[in-house]
Amino acid sequence: MPALLRRRCICLLPLAGGLLTCAVHGQNAPTQGDFGGGGLWQTPTARMADEGEVAFTASHVSPYTRYDFTLQPLPWLEGGFRYTSIGNHPYGPTALSGHQSYKDKSIDLKLQAWRESRWLPAVAVGIRDMGGTGLFSSEYVVASKRFGPVDASLGLAWGYMGSRGDISNPFDILSDRFRTRPTDTPGSTGEFSTYRYFRGPAALFGGFSYQTPWQPLVLKLEYEGNDYKHEPFNDNQPQRTPINVGAVYRLNQHVDLSVALERGRVGMLGFTLHTNLARSEGPPKLLDPPPPPRQSAPASQPLAQVDWAKVGRELHDNAGLRVSKVAQRGRELVVTGEQTRYFYDAQGIGRAARVLDNHLGTDIDWYTVESTVEGLPVVDTSIHRQRFDALVNHDLDLDAFRRSVEQDTPLPQPEQVLYQAAPKRLDQNLSLGYTQSLGGPNAFILYQLYANYDVDFHFTPNLWWSGDLDANLLNNYSRFTYDAPSNLPRVRTYVREYLTSSRLTMPVFQLTATQRLGPDLYGMVYGGMLESMFGGAGGEVLYRPMGERWAVGADANWVKQRGFDQDFAFRSYHVGTGHITGYFDLGPPHVLLQLSYGRYLAGDWGTTIDVSRVFRNGVRMGAYATFTNVSAKQFGEGSFDKGIYISIPFDLILPGSHRNSANLLWQPLLRDGGARLNRRYTLYDLTGERDTGAFQDNLQMITN
Template identity: 55%
Template structure:
């Protein structure tokens, strides 16, 4: 009995040794309540947060593109302050937009702590701007943090700024409120304060407790808000409802309750839904069919290649012991899966004289790459007679080249295709709040030949609150984007796209395209693009030139008076850590000249986190609040979200403000994305899908 009783007492102690969980702070990003910690979520983490601490309602999204870098964008409603006169914004409260950044400087070891440097409100209005240096050390179930902060987090001003010994300007912090610019002139200036706290992982793995000492005394709140602080100590709990949902409750300032929700997932570690609605892959035959090549039912093979492997076949040819399929793969996001399924179908259909299956992938008749699979090795891997690495070593990806070959079958072209689905638009860049539109979209395409086509899109409004978007903002530039509300509310049925296009492979690695029509919801015109993209290389360069006129607000066939010549030269290059950099130089829709820098991290499953910034010849006064264009985006393949395979993507873009400076033409077809399969990294990173 005594031994049993002792075991029961020891059981909770054994359960308590899980590491303290990483949870979000009130502002978004890993931390305690008001303060950050040096901890970082694993790469690929996405957190969506909402919380309420009178008088602030905060909504944020935190992204972890790398293990050592955390970014967040935040939308704060100061509910006891109006945005402005009632004639301007009605009863709307003041809205603040901000971007935060945190970088790990040192990773925890046995003796040394995690150390991170961070910036709050790095590119926003400056209302909550702050800089901090923070360290964390873990001891069993406790995770301790301590740091020093300037700006909002350190408003108490515990001591004189040590940097003031070097330069007197560090002794005082300038007022950067309302600039909307990068607040570099205020970094690490003014009196700092200390902050810190601890997270305790309870024996119940769903429950974490957090206590902090913050460096803000609430005597210098934005918009002259009078907030009383009875205590600098905040404490509360985070409860893990599910693997993807946390609920938080805390007592802050010694007198105010906080409640919050966090939805989170990790796009690296999570598993995509099982593809229950995909057709099953064809099983391999016991042995190759004995039928002669001339007697193969090629129309049936073509049908199976389209229905099961996603290849819309153009023709099937033979070159010695190699069978070559030319077509456009339009179903599977991971091309290795399409290649594997096509190889199964061909292995089921042709005799033993064929040793190699080659799939030539084309897009609008642009030859992109050819993937060659050794038949015998493929069979041995599927039959578990050889490891997958054997197939990986022998499968070849080469530039698509003309061959001396015998055509066995040509598929008649089906020129017309169409589809339907739901559309979604959002805007969080204005003071009136979050605006959205749900629409029913119908798209269609007609191919006059394989590389000349018409594409169109009709959109019918289902649900839309843009009619409450009353503030268009002053602009010293032509209104090329700030008329957004009129474009979304003038007509219930719109035609965002009505375009004719023609594409050509101009040389081995050179592609070209010309186009004309109603190119996007706000502009119509004509243009052309060229792209030099060497196969297998990690760089490319392209250029586009367009003459466009502004469309009428109803998005019909009418045009307005404003016209402009716009275009860019863009260089693309791969950087370490699966990062893509794109730098564009040229003329924008408002006639301003400048440069856009776009950096993105793409994970092996195709999920992409990215950010951009555009600096142009438009002055701060012409551009208006924000001074220059910048934003963050998240691109998620629907393949990661759905139970059926698809090549479509969901693109979520967040920009602090919608302004006219730095605006680019939103073309539906761009050669760089059309030729993405020439980069074979994604194929090899997901090579195991060749067996699915």
Template identity: 60%
Template sequence: MMLPASLLLAQCIAGALHAQNAPGYTHNDFGEVGLLQTPTARMADEGDLAFTATRTYPYTHYNLSLQPLPWMEAAFRYSAVSNRLYGPIGLSGHQSYKDKSIDLKVRLWDETRWWPAVAVGGRDIAGTGLFSSEYVVASKRFGPVDFTLGMAWGNMGARGDIKSPLGWLYSGFDNRAGNTNQQGGEFNTLRYFRGPAAVIGGIEYQTPLDKLRLKVELDGNNYKHEALANNLRQRSPVNVALLYRVNRNVDVTVGYERGDTVMATLSLHSNLAQHAEPKKTLDPAPEPLREVASTPVPAEGPAALPRKPPGQVDWDELSRALGDNAGIDVSSIGRRGSELVIHGEQRSYFYPSRGVGRMSRVLDNRVDDSIDWFTLSSEAHGMPMVEDSVHRPRFVELLDHRIDMQEMRRSVEQNPPAIQPEEVLYTKPPKKFDAGVALGYQQSLGGPNAFVLYQFSANGSATYRFNRNLWWDGQVNVNLFNNYDKFTYTAPSLLPRVRTNIREYLTTSDVTMPNFQITGTHVLAPDLFGMAYAGMLESMYAGAGGEVLYRPYGERWALGVDMNWVRQRGFRQDFALRGYHTVVGNATLYVNTGFHDVTLAMSVGRYLAKDYGATLDISREFSNGVRMGAYATLTNKSGTQTGEGSFDKGIYFSIPFDLLLPRSSTSRATFMWEPLLRDGGARLNRRYSLYEMTSDRDSDLFEKNLEKIAE
């Protein structure tokens, strides 16, 4: 389910208010770490997420800022221009003009005792260019005062009182191309760092009042060259404002810009990488161990009963306990000498170490001392992934505080699935049928009909398992309420309409069936996994396809290939099909670079509009599972053929529900921002991905959260 950014921020803020000290950075009108109109060389803490809303007539900026790396800041925004209409009244009514833009700032080096921090960046680097600017800034702190000085080109430096200092390298830097890019969505490379420039800078002063800061800046824009013929009066180039820090997550700024215009900003920010999960009040309590002196032994329950040799254990009861308390859907149980092996899939706990710890408690309370090692052989849809093993005596010593976590690390192992002989003690058939109901939400931002088009729905899902490697699942969505009565716009396209007829898919029926497919998986060879599927694969396409993934255990790379024959579905999203069909597929190389946990996914192949091209996805995953990323797709179709937006691109962040809810969960909440939905570079939205299925083969999440084994 897609959640609005505001809901995710509210959840993160609520859990972090008491946890951390107030950050030293603040945000400017454009959501960048900075003063008012001016960015600084400062950066937020890595993992920071901020939502900033600013009003300075005639502009209202809604900004979402991400800090995926300590030296890189990214932001995207919607800007409303209140004195200009979006389009014809018959199409957009009286909706004000909306502009979408993307920013990027990179710190070249951090501040030292003698040298300032220096950063270079661009604003509106891939949009229509209404606010297109580039800059270089340096920031140095002296006690409570943080000084910033720099130079800006484009909109931010529109005063243009300095000839471009780059002109001596190449005369082309002396002149800047037109103010806006009517095509939109393209990188405005012909304007970067070109044309006259202006000095920018200012100070941020931490007043003696802890929560109050003063900002004063020199604005490099004289507002005489604004886009949309929207030139403004500027009585003074000096902007001034007071920022009040309500708490560590909320800032309010009020000030005066252009010498005669009041501005106001609300900034909500939280650090997702440092965000602690809420107390799991809805989870069952872990079973106490009888040998731990600090834990009272209950009069009843597993810890009070005698342990039994493996041949006498009630495996049905133990399997139920593993499911209820450790979240493990057991498929079988085996023995290798003094090692007891549980084969199964984790259904409840996002952090693998927490599930392993709970499993070890359950086993210790039921099995006699002939077993020294407890192993969980993790499976994903019937495919063995990895084995996590715990030395039983050391685990008991850890819970009794006789050893610390550092020593415990030497008694925990991760290995590829074993192929050695194993005595099978118990086999459990899979649960055949599952079903559930949930609320759903989807939205589209920044369209010509309305700034927000939304739908709330009731979603029913069901799964039938023929066996652990073969299953059917489906979903039915029932509209509860929406504002799709405003949705009349269909985007122009010179390509086959593989995505731009989304309006028809959203508005034709109140009851839809987004998914109805059968899926099978198989381990083809050690480290080689396969999957095949057929049915209604997504809301717009039906068909059949398959994927093969080679993912060597212990390596930081994987290689996958998928191939699919698809046919366009009817607008009602039932079993009807339309005439358009094609073959799509990609070869994808996944590389965990080991640099700040950055992963690259590089794909080449054929897309839905029968175009050929490549997609690059770059993401950063933090130790708690939070993920930030961006992607872009370029194909052999020109920007003119693709239309506004020029090429497919997006920014996203993903938060484990485990960080938001009082009950453990293996699911995620994902926010994806795609500026425009176009036909070029459109990919099939497959329900399952082998790379995601095999994520347990990446040991980082287990190792970085090993302390949760004791929870």
């Protein structure tokens, strides 16, 4: 079964263009090796990119073509995944794969043990091809030290990079088992090959990179520890010399071109696209309305005489706030509503304050915005009117203003209601969607471009119906003929049938109700067609105390498998599924750990561990792994469910503000074990504005 790399977005071109137009300093990123990640050619260095850096590298050195995607979520952590095409080895029988070459999937990890100082080098420890087939598995320790324009590295490698094996394993002193590296492979690909880590003979590697006086040009020379006598599928390669030499030309801040001579006989060509997502501030918001002009408000005007319907329209059109109620509490004005436009909550609150300033007299000192999401009161944010005016007029700095901002749990208080808006019933959106499958036996890339019509109809603020209608526009999934073997109920491996049975599908047809059960307790129930493969009913509760870095929730669902046409038909399989989940913010830096335990769609029980880094601009980089009571043999190829993902706010891509994000998920293999229900709404996401840290990180947006 192919890996799925899925992305749903308003438009594909702004996403691709946005990654290359971020305002960053790409030239500070280390050059990438043939295997991706900071390195020379075939070997890594101890260098790390700045946190938030992402890079895509493609390189070809016969018979291998490699496609690498590298992430730098933390200053000391580099991770990535890779596809290696072995050009002289077929994927499988011609009837299944045609003339497609074999594709090997790999996951890499590199940790920096300590940073370079005046006297000591930077040191890193890493593992290549952590699981799977292990065709290119290798472990290493490497040190790097800079001497002016020269950056020198020296390391020790085991496995593929150290296959010359001319140095005894230094770990022999710990145990005799380190002397020999097992050559067998796990019973099922996808397992972490821990039984081979740092085993067997080792080899030295190292080299130099030289930053020439001409800034775009970097020269690199490398000595590698691979003698190419132990290549995958016994396809050993002649090597005239272990020294590789070449150059990198940095075309601009985001594009590197590479050329090298490797093994003393084979040319290498490569290129790298890279950018720093954490530093991106997005393009100018040319499609946003300008902030409201400052007007002279009447010195004193009874609030009952204010045209609140007009104010509500201005709050929606300029501040993105869909107002449901306006009330007065003494010298405090409280506006209750849902933010619909601005990704950064502070920006919407600042716009709202400017609108209110132009309509209210001096008898109001505080503005409070009570943020709601799908009828749920989430957070009260209060700003002092005079201090905000001083901030806008540059008479008060941001840190001084920050101390006057309050965020609290919404609680019932005595108030005078000034305005109650008629609820908006209908929300609808037409967009393009894109689904892509990588690395399968039928073809390396299978894709689908479709039109999506998304509609929500609210009966009350807390009760609404959601529907999705997808129309296929362009795809090559007709080539998708592979039925993966499965020893479990087929809860996900019928993906081919769901993608190819109908050109018009209805992924979602769902009724949802929410309720606040206490000051920090939320509840939700839902029923209908909950996702493309399952329909049914369920509920969720979430306890998320205000101002805390943790939350805990639970969901329970009874679902039945849908028909392949994704209409109102069902198949016979049904299951009860649900999880208890703990959310823990480990920051700073803002690292979110999610631990879930429960029953999955195939009836298996287990735990999902999800760790992600969230940057202040909303970019998220993360990875997850699911371990259940299903054995690796029963799970099938892949051994357990795992994936790497990245989420990029559309606000960093488009010329207009937007609340949603483009989400990219890479799963090495899609199997039936560890599969969770893809619910459209989760209470943790709906209550995201309770993340007061994110609000404070972006408080500077309040004047935009």
